[in-house]
Amino acid sequence: MKRIMNMNSTSKLTRQWRRISGGWLYGAAAGMTMVFCGCDTTTYDMHQLDQPVVVNGNPFLNSPSAPAPRLTAVDEYDAEVGFSQMVASAGNGTSSQITKKNNAQLVAFSKIGGQDNRLIRNLSFDADFKAFNGLMVLASHISITVTGEVSEIPRPVVVPAPKVTVAAKKVARVASTVTTNTKTVALATNTLTMTNKTVTLTVSTVTTTTNTVPLATNAVATTTTPVTMSTNTVLVPATTNFVSAKPDGAATNQIHSP
Amino acid sequence: MKHSLKLVPFVGVLMWLCGCAGSHCRITANSVQAPVSCTACVFDATGKIREAKPEELVQHIKLSRTNWSMFWRGVPLNQTDWDISQDINDKLKANSGNALVNVKVNANGADLLDWYFAAILPIIPSYVHVSIEGDVARMP
Numbered sequence: 301m302k303r304i305m306n307m308n309s310t311s312k313l314t315r316q317w318r319r320i321s322g323g324w325l326y327g328a329a330a331g332m333t334m335v336f337c338g339c340d341t342t343t344y345d346m347h348q349l350d351q352p353v354v355v356n357g358n359p360f361l362n363s364p365s366a367p368a369p370r371l372t373a374v375d376e377y378d379a380e381v382g383f384s385q386m387v388a389s390a391g392n393g394t395s396s397q398i399t400k401k402n403n404a405q406l407v408a409f410s411k412i413g414g415q416d417n418r419l420i421r422n423l424s425f426d427a428d429f430k431a432f433n434g435l436m437v438l439a440s441h442i443s444i445t446v447t448g449e450v451s452e453i454p455r456p457v458v459v460p461a462p463k464v465t466v467a468a469k470k471v472a473r474v475a476s477t478v479t480t481n482t483k484t485v486a487l488a489t490n491t492l493t494m495t496n497k498t499v500t501l502t503v504s505t506v507t508t509t510t511n512t513v514p515l516a517t518n519a520v521a522t523t524t525t526p527v528t529m530s531t532n533t534v535l536v537p538a539t540t541n542f543v544s545a546k547p548d549g550a551a552t553n554q555i556h557s558p
Numbered sequence: 559m560k561h562s563l564k565l566v567p568f569v570g571v572l573m574w575l576c577g578c579a580g581s582h583c584r585i586t587a588n589s590v591q592a593p594v595s596c597t598a599c600v601f602d603a604t605g606k607i608r609e610a611k612p613e614e615l616v617q618h619i620k621l622s623r624t625n626w627s628m629f630w631r632g633v634p635l636n637q638t639d640w641d642i643s644q645d646i647n648d649k650l651k652a653n654s655g656n657a658l659v660n661v662k663v664n665a666n667g668a669d670l671l672d673w674y675f676a677a678i679l680p681i682i683p684s685y686v687h688v689s690i691e692g693d694v695a696r697m698p
Binding site: 340341342343344345346347349350351352353354355356357358359360361362363368369416417419422423424425426427428429430431432433434435438440441442443444453 | 577579580585587592594600603609631656660663664669670673674677678684688
């Protein structure tokens with residue numbers, strides 16, 4: 301009986317020991333896997349994108365003849381690529397978890413994709429490695445955090461062309477003189493400008509007429525002067541004096557009244 | 559109560575055995591004159607996208623560095639910031655290239671043997687290894 305009891309207790313202890321040691325073995329195996337796998341690595345790779353993502357601030361090839369276009373910042377770029385793994389061991393069980401993160405290309409595409417005047421520049425890469433040992437839990441995390449600036453080359457402002465409606469198309473089909481009408485509108489505008497010029501010219505003519513009037517007045521004044529002289533000529537009394545100075549031997553001053 | 563007191567040294571040992579390790583490195587290349595692109599594309603002088611053709615790639619280059627830290631990442635043993643501008647300028651000049659394209663950045667953490675003991679004994683340094691590779695391009 302005693303032997304049976306001893307056997308029972310021995311087998312129970314053995315089972316417990318096996319359970320515990322099994323857990324530790326699992327943990328050791330997981331640890332060895334982490335040692336020899338060397339999986340703590342991550343890469344920032346953007347080769348699938350067809351637009352410039354430059355580390356420095358200059359995305360332009362050098363050209364001595366033309367200056368580089370101006371760039372304006374429009375947004376910020378923030379992305380992360382990472383890899384983390386965790387191994388936890390408890391009793392007779394071990395669990396491991398691997399997490400990968402890579403949103404670099406996705407974020408880049410959402411910021412500049414399809415817009416050929418946009419780019420990402422001034423990148424800085426923060427490579428960070430963290431590891432944690434909690435005795436029963438081993439965890440490590442490697443990541444590259446990338447920050448940058450989304451910039452664009454400003455495009456010249458383009459005035460959108462007027463849309464041709466279906467009704468307008470029908471009109472054009474019915475009346476073939478639509479083009480002529482359009483030209484007429486343009487000419488009307490020109491005519492308005494020309495009218496303004498004509499008004500200016502008319503004002504000048506009026507001024508010239510005004511100048512002519514004073515000249516006519518001067519002519520009249522000139523005419524007046526000879527009239528005065530005629531009046532002087534008509535001073536016949538001088539002839540009368542001459543007649544009076546004719547007496548016999550007397551002084552000319554001796555004027556006799558007639 | 560007596561039971562709890564027995565646990566105190568056990569918990570103390572456990573806490574002593576717990577810890578963290580790691581390191582950090584920041585990479586920049588702000589003072590390179592030629593474009594340094596992570597894709598195969600750059601802008602030409604007029605602002606149009608120009609993709610480097612395979613025959614225009616003249617050399618593949620790789621730069622690498624290892625940054626060490628100790629005391630749970632608290633004391634860096636290297637300069638944390640790494641400016642690769644001078645190295646890239648030299649490589650471009652040596653190969654007469656006018657752009658660096660297809661740039662990839664790779665980061666490797668320390669292996670478990672290193673960081674496990676670095677977490678327990680903080681005087682043991684841990685590291686992060688970073689490398690940058692790309693192709694020097696000569697684009698007309």
